[in-house]
Amino acid sequence: MAKACARGGSVWHWLVLGFLAWGGPAAAEERIEARAARVSYNRDIRPILAEKCFKCHGPDARERKAKLRLDAAEFAYQPAASGEKAIVPGKLEESALVERITSADSNDRMPPAQTGKTLSPAEVDRLRRWISQGAKYEAHWAFIPPARPEVPLTRNRGWARNAIDAFVLAQLEAEALAPAPEADRTTLVRRLSLDLIGLPPTVAEVDAFLADTQPGAYERVVERLLASPRYGERWGRLWLDAARYADSDGYEKDKPRQVSLYREWVIKALNRDLPYDQFILDQVAGDMLPGAGQDERVATGFLRNSMINEEGGIDPEQFRMEAMFDRMDCVGKAVLGLTIQCTQCHDHKYDPLKQEEYYRMFACLNNAHEATIAAYSPFEEERRRAVLRGVKAIESELKAKHPDWPAKLAEWEKRVTRAQPRWEILRPEVEQESSGGEKYQAMADGSLLAGGYAPTKHTLVLHGETKLERVTAVRLELLTDPNLPRGGPGRSIKGTAALTEIRIAAEPLAGKGSRQGVKIVRATADVNPAEAPLDRIHDDRSNRKRTTGPVAFAIDGKDETAWGIDIDPGRRNQPRQAVFELERPVEFKGGVRLTIELVQNHGGWNSDDNQNINLGRFRLAATDRAGVAADPVSHEARGALAKPAGKRTAAEQAAIFTAFRESVAEWKDASARIDALWRTYPEGTNQFVLEERETRRPTSILARGDFLKPVRVVEPGVPAFLNPGGESRSDRLAFARWLVDRKAPTTARSIVNRVWQAYFGVGIVATSEDLGLQCEPPSHPELLDWLAVELMDRGYSLKAIQRLIVSSAVYRQSSRATRESIERDPYNRLLGRGARFRMDAELVRDAALASSGLLDQRIGGPSAYPAAPGFLFQPPASYGPKVWNEAVGPDRYRRALYTFRYRSVPYPMLQAFDAPNGDFACVRRARSNTPLQALATLNEPISLECARALALRVLSEARDDHARVTLAYRLCVARPPSDPEARLIVDLLERETRRYAAGALDPKALVGPMLAGFDTLGVKPGRAAAWTVAARVILNLDETISRE
């Protein structure tokens, strides 16, 4: 048994011992009754007042009657308009409220008859007892940090297995209900397997459990399942709902995005039971943690799962703000368990959250770049390091072989730093209609940062003015930026750019003169890759040979060739520059107005996909010097050279050496060896992450949440009513720490409530997205607090909580409902029986794949494209044409968690079963029951393939029809069929065999590609078809898709 479990066991034993030490049965009975008699404001009173009184006597001043407020002590104890005090603590006779709620005169009695509301005698009694016990008000329970409640005593001493049971049983006993008997062992092992790993148990697993009669058999199953790597897949999917995970951007373009490494991070984090506080910390601010590595950066993909609008003509800042609102909503629902969305426009109407506080939290998150990094698998990481080591080794070798290198380098340095040409930065104006819908943000350094829609072909026209009266050349710098894919400098998914052509025209800045095109005679660049065909993603379906290559391609007048920068995966994401020399200097008195056309036609055919290869961040400059060329010294080395030699870091010195090394003609061979090494640098996989900005982006309160209506700037901070503490420093990391602070009142409650919800179909608080004042009252408030404290005390181990819950007697109850239990508690909120509900969408699919033996076992990796109707991904069903390369190999049968999720075209089978599409955070799924579900499980191709495979499987694994039916049942629902059930299936088999034998129907059509398999077993097509029909029936049973 795992350590945490052993620890848990001891806590429990300690509690039991505590009971025993407490006195005899009579004393216990007294305590039970005293507990029942004690009135709690939050549990017993507030719901009554809120429902029956607050409308006229609550916080809303406009609705208030008789100047009476009953929602807080400081008002309720004061005299009302009549001069009487509604509530005098401890004094029933002096409390006017008591008189008014019990008055025989219907004109006097509260609530007034016209409200249609009345107080039941029990409610009156509770209010009276509350007043006589001192009328103590309490803050909303969820805003007080949970404290470990006393485990209640129960009359029935034999039932409870752990503290959870005591809380549930105490309440059942208070309602004079008894718990249900324990479910049979087959049901239990199936329930555990579905709940913990999301897959039905295998026949062998069921048999092993049934055969294990030693004590601890149940616990052994629990431990096996908790240790299974499938656990992370099952529970990861639930977190991915909250993290609004999807594989596409949403909105109109709904382009695919690469974020599957985040999904993998979640699966692995849960599998290794990463403590929940660290789990949140990594996802909100992993990049800012000391020593943050790739894993911590990938985790911040959590906040980046927001939708991105790159529809033509959008203002990128508007939709960055939309994404920020979404992040706030997500943190609210997923972590805090609070609805905070409304405070983006105004103070919260129910919870004490002010609009200003919302924007202070917002400010904590508002200082990040929306970065896309290349992340590497362990194998790739090894390769990456090998390349870096190799380069260093060759350079060290050169240094060793040429001990005079420092002197040579110094000479070189003198040469390259001498008399640099002066460039005047142009701050050009964009000719808007030339942008094709792309938007450009003017940066402080004079560069433009492209954002929003990325047309795959467009010619950007820029007008730049210079006071220079003579222009000899124009320089184009491509600059990196954290907001570009892999840092840019381009906008392709690799961060590359291609310049098809550049054209320049000039006119006088002052006076008359028309614009004249200027011929470019020479182009130089600091990178001139060999001519290479475009990546497939940039195919424009023109069947032309389109290439990138040296900078000369940008002035060759050809639409097929472009200047490219992609020399290799390790060195493509660097600042680059090109200089374009004019045939004749442009000379105008008073200055020159330059019109520069940047032709970017190397993108692909589909502008609704990631096919662009546009410039990302770029800057233009002009000079009046003759004979200029692109700086051969890299951007990085140039920066280092600008520093005094003594102040250069090792990395800067290395960059200088590299630049120097590349300039040495005699070292050509070594440089070629280095280039060859770089070409083996791994590609990596893109992942959206957050990256903290160096300069803080100011955040303002926005009137009605409109980003164009800032009211006033606010500082980062956290709301006082939720754990006023917090660090003095306020940034994303501090915010993350505040979220998971031990004193954070809702964080632990919120997650244990959702864990509970996954087991029982409904949370202890049914509204699991909102624990605020308007939430449903918790069914077992003390149990919720106990579990929350337990989570924190057990080092935030979610597995420990899972273990506790599944070990409880509450969990182990039979879900069969009796007449009495249904009548007394139709919704089972008191948990007097086990929960029975239809499985989540992914489980419906995965269970069918597992039962039929088709399930692919691999964990992690990119998203898969199982069978789906192709037309869904093409116009007019979809806005743009989408990629859906239907998998034919094992990818077809991956767990549903890996199905590629387009937000605008949800995978139909999963959508039918209420899987959310990731538009926003979802912490509670619907559980509908519709004809479309029936059509999906009956007729959808993968469902059919499962039926065929299940038929083949039972025919090959069992010898006679009865054994086959039994096996099919056991594979799907773990239990064998009853006699009537088995008979019914056998009858069906016979009937369908006859039907197919009659020849009106083609059995081969139903059996499909499995025909050969049946043939090998000697099963005729008609029989195979009948078996497929039977398997399909069993896969479609309510029980098969239910967790009982």
Place this chain on the structure above:
Amino acid sequence: MNCQDRWNRGRDPRLLGRRWFLSQCGVGLGAIALGDLLREQGYAAGLDPLAPRAPHFAPRARRVLFLFMAGAPSHLELFDNKPQLARFDGTPPPPELIKGYRAAFIRPNARLLGPKFKFARHGQGGAELSELLPHLATVVDDIALVKGMTTDAFNHAPAQILMSTGSQIFGRPSLGSWTCYGLGSESRDLPAFVVFSTGKKGPSGGNSNWGSGFLPTVYQGVQFRSGGDPVLYLSNPPGVDAAVQRDSIDAVTALNRMRFEQVNDPEIATRINSFEMAYRMQASAPEVMDLGQEPAHILDLYGAKPGQSSFANTCLLARRLLERGVRFVQIFHESWDQHGNLVHDLRQNCRDTDQACAALVKDLKQRGMLEDTLVVWGGEFGRTPMVEGGGNDGRDHHPSAFTMWLAGGGVKPGIIHGESDDLGFQVVKDKVHVHDLHATILHLLGFDHTRLTYRFQGRDFRLTDVFGNVVHDLIA
């Protein structure tokens, strides 16, 4: 995403039928023959969230057909004749008009572009319509032109989502979902809310245009296709005919019934029901989609040709669905985003749609259905009076003024409501915001839009959020 109502005690009583079912039928659940149980009217009304329900007050409309002209048609070429715009063609707009104006693609001070088509007066009301709409002109006395529409968003996806759900934020229930939530379904074998996409591509807002948001998912729109399987997975797999399917469903039902008697979970009864409805849908959906059943004069009226995928065919299918009790049909025709090719594309779009739209009005009227069927025609915003592109042949997105039309379902026929300024830039009379349109549609359906609410995340949500005024002038 949404709450499972049956878990929420004290919530909307319309969805709490399960409790009724249990309290009334709890005695010996297993003893009662399930068939009888399911046949009981009370069962269907209580347990089925799609059972027909009465609205707040007597409705004028019982069903809705929303012709969503996605991409945003130019009001200036179709409905809103602006001689002044022609006069100032090629000049910059008045600076005070474009102060603070945000455009998607153009500079706000791009030159004005005169209307590209001629207008003429039609019908007894003398409404002006473009020469592109000769068919609509024949029913202009049956429709109400709303020329004072405005919206908040000027990008497609947010504006479509606003028109469809009353909010620019994704995840709110759509108009069709609210309608079905309020009224339930009249059909036992077809979905309550059916959606088609007939344009060059799907709508920018995607599936969220017909999503159920936080309402139970049974209220979300079901996509139909005019060709192939009308509903996904409607056809039996190869090698399975109706008899095998019937045998299979009978077996599933019999086995489910055995389980129901063991565990007493009413969800199993609902599951049995779902399979039965699926089976019925397999028969009824292809039947309703078979335009070959329509007489030639009706096909001609719409310009429909059986076997084709076209807007005209879809309109006729919509009528057939409405006839069979479908509550809400929405056709997305995404092809009106004329940044360029304004003249050519508008001509083509009107050729594709004008006749069928007019035919719908005529056909519904001749069947007596127009009286209680509300038809809505329009896009997510209008187009700029300013030009886009160098070819004098395009207009950008424009949220400040546009035109929609309504017909039937209690709408005053033959009227023109609202007015934009001389350039068609801003509404100057009887402004109708999208929220007002929604309030009016709900009103026609018999709902006080402030009272059709759903509790989610601790507050009561409604289609119109905190906005919306019923436009009584539009109501007959």
